[in-house]
Amino acid sequence: MPRVTFPHMGESYRAFKMLLEDLGNQVILPPRPSKRTLDYGVQYAPEFACFPLKVLMGTYVETCQMGAEIIVTSGGVGPCRAGQYGQIHKRILHHIGYPVELIVFEPPLLHPVDFLRNIRRLNNARLSYRAVWECIRRGWRKLQALDRIEALTHIIRPRELQRGSTSKTYRRVLSYLDQATTLDQITEAEAAALDELKALPQDRERPVLKVGLVGEIYVLLEPASNLEIEETLGHLGVEVDRSMYLTSWTRDNTISHTSVTQQVHQAARPFIPLCIGGHGRETVGHTIVYAQHGYDGVIQLAPFTCIPEIVARTVLTTVSTRYNIPVLTFFLDEQTGKAGMTTRLEAFVDLMRRKKWPALAAGQPAAAI
Numbered sequence: 067m068p069r070v071t072f073p074h075m076g077e078s079y080r081a082f083k084m085l086l087e088d089l090g091n092q093v094i095l096p097p098r099p100s101k102r103t104l105d106y107g108v109q110y111a112p113e114f115a116c117f118p119l120k121v122l123m124g125t126y127v128e129t130c131q132m133g134a135e136i137i138v139t140s141g142g143v144g145p146c147r148a149g150q151y152g153q154i155h156k157r158i159l160h161h162i163g164y165p166v167e168l169i170v171f172e173p174p175l176l177h178p179v180d181f182l183r184n185i186r187r188l189n190n191a192r193l194s195y196r197a198v199w200e201c202i203r204r205g206w207r208k209l210q211a212l213d214r215i216e217a218l219t220h221i222i223r224p225r226e227l228q229r230g231s232t233s234k235t236y237r238r239v240l241s242y243l244d245q246a247t248t249l250d251q252i253t254e255a256e257a258a259a260l261d262e263l264k265a266l267p268q269d270r271e272r273p274v275l276k277v278g279l280v281g282e283i284y285v286l287l288e289p290a291s292n293l294e295i296e297e298t299l300g301h302l303g304v305e306v307d308r309s310m311y312l313t314s315w316t317r318d319n320t321i322s323h324t325s326v327t328q329q330v331h332q333a334a335r336p337f338i339p340l341c342i343g344g345h346g347r348e349t350v351g352h353t354i355v356y357a358q359h360g361y362d363g364v365i366q367l368a369p370f371t372c373i374p375e376i377v378a379r380t381v382l383t384t385v386s387t388r389y390n391i392p393v394l395t396f397f398l399d400e401q402t403g404k405a406g407m408t409t410r411l412e413a414f415v416d417l418m419r420r421k422k423w424p425a426l427a428a429g430q431p432a433a434a435i
């Protein structure tokens with residue numbers, strides 16, 4: 067049985083593990099990115115490479131050391147470096163003594179033959195096409211459940227009565243999905259997880275701020291790369307709406323753009339009329355849509371040296387003024403520290419509070435608001 071691995075992106079590994087095992091592979095689970103991962107990434111990736119390339123580089127070295135023979139990853143469309151990741155990683159890994167095979171999934175509508183060839187390569191159980199389709203359906207359903215559960219934690223965390231109870235419960239209920247393998251079991255596990263989170267003691271009347279999170283996909287989806295920004299914001303009394311989940315991104319890149327994405331592109335058109343690679347256009351479009359929906363602020367997460375996000379950042383200054391919405395940008399790399407990030411977040415939250423509840427600025431205590 068070939069030993070297969072893939073990049074670590076939040077909790078999605080739970081679905082990918084099930085899918086790849088169903089197809090007859092032995093899965094080497096990628097460890098959560100850590101300082102060790104970054105050290106390997108910095109050691110082997112080019113210095114000027116963008117941050118996700120370094121984190122993935124480190125993850126691949128770690129999983130190769132654990133015996134991985136095949137790495138499954140996604141490609142990239144548009145004019146940025148994402149489309150070259152697979153080749154760069156492969157050359158470096160071979161050069162440093164890990165002769166792994168890299169299977170790169172490009173959007174199936176653009177590359178249908180490659181998609182089928184990749185599936186056939188991973189179908190080591192020699193399942194029929196119909197059975198493979200069923201495996202993909204179950205994996206997709208598990209991804210949907212993971213995204214929905216995570217999105218609910220963003221709503222509950224700023225209202226929890228006992229600090230940390232949402233994160234603690236979240237970590238526990240995720241294990242329900244690990245044991246679910248059929249579609250019915252996944253639906254039941256999802257419902258049980260959502261119910262437990264909703265049952266947590268909360269102050270539903272507590273005034274909370276609403277912030278949209280925009281930016282590049284990897285740093286949005288991998289909490290280890292964004293220093294758990296969603297959790298920090300939740301503890302500061304902020305309800306976070308993340309502009310992208312793995313399921314929404316996959317739908318946009320496999321079937322067609324959803325109506326939300328079309329609306330986002332429309333909003334961005336006066337500033338960025340074309341795809342500039344990565345998620346630069348979406349960053350600008352989502353910021354405008356968040357402003358139109360009355361959000362209190364937007365936070366942009368950008369990997370250091372990410373060109374699409376740098377372009378978006380220059381535009382966001384105008385967008386922030388024109389749409390009267392505060393925007394904070396974090397450029398993330400291996401040097402970014404959690405304490406510094408938290409300090410900036412606290413100042414940003416204070417600014418949004420005073421804008422939303424001017425009595426605070428007049429010196430009244432928060433309890434009076």
Ligand code: SF4
Nearest residue numbers: 116146148344372373
């Ligand atoms: S989107 Fe940004 S971080 Fe991702 S590959 Fe392109 S330039 Fe690098």
